[in-house]
Amino acid sequence: MLPADPPQNAGYMVVAYIVAPVILVGYLAGLMRRVRRVVRK
Amino acid sequence: MTAAEAARVLTRRGLLISVAALLGLAGVYVLALGYTPVEARQGLAQKIFYLHVPAAWSALMAFSLVGITSGLYLWLQDPRLDRFAAASAEVGVAFSAVMLTTGPIWAKPIWGTWWTWDARLTLTLFLFFLFIGYLALRASVHDPAERARFSAVVGLLGMLLVPFIHLSVYLFRTLHPQPIVLKPSAPSLPPEMLRTLLISMLVFTALYVGLVTLRYGLGLAEDARDEATDVAG
Numbered sequence: 001m002l003p004a005d006p007p008q009n010a011g012y013m014v015v016a017y018i019v020a021p022v023i024l025v026g027y028l029a030g031l032m033r034r035v036r037r038v039v040r041k
Numbered sequence: 042m043t044a045a046e047a048a049r050v051l052t053r054r055g056l057l058i059s060v061a062a063l064l065g066l067a068g069v070y071v072l073a074l075g076y077t078p079v080e081a082r083q084g085l086a087q088k089i090f091y092l093h094v095p096a097a098w099s100a101l102m103a104f105s106l107v108g109i110t111s112g113l114y115l116w117l118q119d120p121r122l123d124r125f126a127a128a129s130a131e132v133g134v135a136f137s138a139v140m141l142t143t144g145p146i147w148a149k150p151i152w153g154t155w156w157t158w159d160a161r162l163t164l165t166l167f168l169f170f171l172f173i174g175y176l177a178l179r180a181s182v183h184d185p186a187e188r189a190r191f192s193a194v195v196g197l198l199g200m201l202l203v204p205f206i207h208l209s210v211y212l213f214r215t216l217h218p219q220p221i222v223l224k225p226s227a228p229s230l231p232p233e234m235l236r237t238l239l240i241s242m243l244v245f246t247a248l249y250v251g252l253v254t255l256r257y258g259l260g261l262a263e264d265a266r267d268e269a270t271d272v273a274g
Contacts (some may be wrong), residue, residue, distance in 0.1 A: 006084035009150040016089040016146040020096065020139045021066060024248065027135040028059050031255050035052050038262045 048262035055255025062248035069241045077233045089147040091237055094222075095245035096139035097165075101203050103133030103249060104172060108200020111193035123189035124264070126196050127179060128256035130172050132249060137169045152216055160213035164206045171199045185264075 042050075073091040080087035107130045114122040144162070145155040156162065175195045182188035210217050222228045228235055 006079050006081055007086075007150065009084045009086040012086045012146050012150050013088050016092060016143045017070060019142050019146070020092045021063070023135065023138050023142065024066075025063065027132075028056075028063070028252065028255075031252070031259060032056065035255070035259050035262065038259065038266055039049075041266055 044261055044265035044268075048258045048265060051258030051261065052255050053258075055251050055253070055258055058251030059248060059255060060251075062244055062251050065244035065247060066241075069237065069244055072237045072240060077237050078231065083151055086147055086150045089143050090234075091241045093140060093143040093147055094238060095241045096136050096143060098242055099245045099249045100133050100136035100140050101206065102246070103129045103136060103253075104168060105200055105203050107133065107172075107175075107196040108203070111196035111200075114189060114193045115197070120185070120189065120264075123193065124257055124260040125253070126193065127260055128253045130175050130196065131256055132252040134169065134172050134176065135252070136245070136249070137165070137172070141166065141169060148216075157216055159215040159217060160209040161206060161215055161217045164202055164209055168199065168202045168206065171195070171202070175199060185267075 069091060073088045077088065077091075079085060107126045110122045110126040110129070113119070114126065148157070149155050175192055178195060179188055179192050182191055205212075207220075209215065210219050221230055222235070222238065230238065
């Protein structure tokens, strides 16, 4: 039988939805920094 | 077109695709929060699914392509294949980091634990460490031909873990759910959830293409710089 109300666990979703783009955007920013360093040389 | 010009075009193109894909990710958030229903047993934590599964898809695709291009490199000795493998491995590690962080955040409220040493999780962690080792190997060998040959062998062997990870839920007892989309029968998801998942997988695939294009351009620029340094030296 399904529970009447879904469990209250939105905090976990919020953390995951922040962590994922931080990793991806951080990696993209790191790549761009490396590109600029190589181009400067 | 010189190598330096080609590198500039590729990095610019890669950046554009990556930024477009990240905007697409914002669209996925809107769909996941406003369009898909709240799962009755798991609550809002289930919506981590729309990030975790596409990140896993992109990571495993990246490492599979490392294996394929590494095998082709050992056969054809084309430096472009080695450059692609290096790019795909690095991007795969970034997607693995997303998979390995969103997974435990989802597991805690649903399984009651951040981590369990079952077959799929353990193999995925090993794959992550194996490709960290692959990148360390690349950084430590300076002769380009030697570096390409050694890392191609590691990349090819690393790919062998990918089918075991996908099939581990059938082969071993595990807390991980069985596949709900990539399985012989029809996907077992409500249409709103399936549509959002497929769109997210498309967005993550586009992000993979953008990041690999950018990283490939960076590799090309580094090779052009090294060649110019050798000529000058």
